[in-house]
Amino acid sequence: MSESLNIAVIPGDGIGPEVIAEAVKVLKKATETTDVHLVLTNYTLGAEHWLETGETLPEETLAALRKHDAILFGAVGAAPGDTRIPSGLIERELLLKLRFSLDHFVNLRPAKLYPGVPSPLAEPGEVDFIVVREGTEGPYVGNGGVLRAGTPHEIATEVSINTAHGVERVVRDAFRRASERTRKHVTLVHKHNVLVFAGHLWRRTVEAVAVEFPDVTHDYLHVDAATIFMTTNPSRFDVIVTDNLFGDILTDQAGAITGGIGLAASGNINMDRTAPSMFEPVHGSAPDIAGQQKADPTAAILSAALLLDHVGLPEAARRVEEAVESDIASRDEMTDPRTTAEIGDAIIAALA
């Protein structure tokens, strides 16, 4: 019996296609020995595509994407100086639209300092935590506006929207993930002394959900204090649960302290499985090094491992992670002369 696993692939812009090519090779190899039959469908979307067609994410494409079991996403975005593309358009109308439309309420971002990887911290200690970032609300909802634009009396607002429904489901997910880890500890990060309304909803929700998980401990940090601990004592963290914007900030910082976002994977997960989840490296499209085989595909490959986990192939996921880990251990990060494809090939060799 062979079941089909239908994966949509969105390579995107810049280094996206290069790193996704390696992640696809790894997905193929890792599923070879399973009883699933991998079916990959490519979708051409992103800044380049918008320049050619004026399309960001047409409704028909979104409808087609919904039919897949999962989505593997590279990176999108124009080069910083490219004035042909309205700033943030592709990010909002494609990437964020996918996260919001497909109800990716768990933005899962593991942060692990792999043995052998140099950290910019002098004494990083053992870093192995996950950030469960809310993915469908908060300051990311696009709610707000401008009054008297361009005049000395301009007022611009941004509204962060937080719902009991949205907060509770992601907090419960964080506690569930913590309960399956060794240290079983959740840290809520917010700024409730200033953002009182949203902050209290988050705090009350954590207190309520914590009761369901008696073996999981929890604490609280203001976001400013969290950036300090991320610098001075990152090993204090096990599971961080936080809102969309704080999660954005903390996961880039977490990527930096664990050796760079070239290694940081992420999943945009719909835990209710009412729509496909999407897996993407945390890094962007890096147009400056695109097409030169200079990008490290590891983050994309680790994102593929998160995908395998999510679609019910945890053993294949573990094998990919172990292959990555063994490849990383053999690297000299400072002088790794390998191309994107060579790193992919090495990980595939370690998989075999």
Add this chain to the structure above:
Amino acid sequence: MSESLNIAVIPGDGIGPEVIAEAVKVLKKATETTDVHLVLTNYTLGAEHWLETGETLPEETLAALRKHDAILFGAVGAAPGDTRIPSGLIERELLLKLRFSLDHFVNLRPAKLYPGVPSPLAEPGEVDFIVVREGTEGPYVGNGGVLRAGTPHEIATEVSINTAHGVERVVRDAFRRASERTRKHVTLVHKHNVLVFAGHLWRRTVEAVAVEFPDVTHDYLHVDAATIFMTTNPSRFDVIVTDNLFGDILTDQAGAITGGIGLAASGNINMDRTAPSMFEPVHGSAPDIAGQQKADPTAAILSAALLLDHVGLPEAARRVEEAVESDIASRDEMTDPRTTAEIGDAIIAALA
């Protein structure tokens, strides 16, 4: 001829009184040789005061504070576990109320890695930048609300309010400060690809103000990317200008990489001088070490130097900074066994 310099002193809670005692000693010493006559007036405010009286910041006290030339502020806030005090009450009704009422639109936070101070970064390089954090608007305005509180249908909102008036004055201040520095470079930090409305106001304002300062260069970073550079290459920064919340986050991170917020000073400055400015260490009240002479008064003393600068005594300010610098150079940070008062005394000795 001797002019009076009327300083209001708010020692506050926890370690506040201890560190402010040293800052006051330094202020006295540093002004001894000037022709100003220092007049200090103490104001008892903070969490302890609230517990005793139920007062946070009475209108009469605020009116009295307005009559001073400047305010020296310690730290306020209850111990984290203290359930007698509603969370964030003192921070909002005292500290933020002062910043907003006295129109402290420039929240100035220098970040300098002093020679001899160990950084948690393996290769920090030369770190010497200032953050000009907007202090009177953004997500800090307390605008927002809760609907259907405590029900499964609860909705909590937070509204960030940004005005052309508010953004322009702080951006101009940042460019002016940059124009007086060696590298003359401003970095705007925001998240305009997501927070479009506020983000565009900030960007347009920076472009407009930049024209007035042809010798100052500028660039832009998303806040998530800024936390990466703060970790991997903090010496890239000269002057950061950013909103209230991003500034809160970045300045704690900046404190961490420059050896801890025990050294980080700040000024809440009303550049129009329509009300007194307020100078305070970035650190909090640290109730766990309060009353034990364990706190480092350096941040409070450097805040007093910013105060001297603001009230027109730049030479006295430089002397305090140099005394601090020479004291720091002689420390063994890891094993500094000195009490709060001993550090204060050593800095005063260096001043003499």
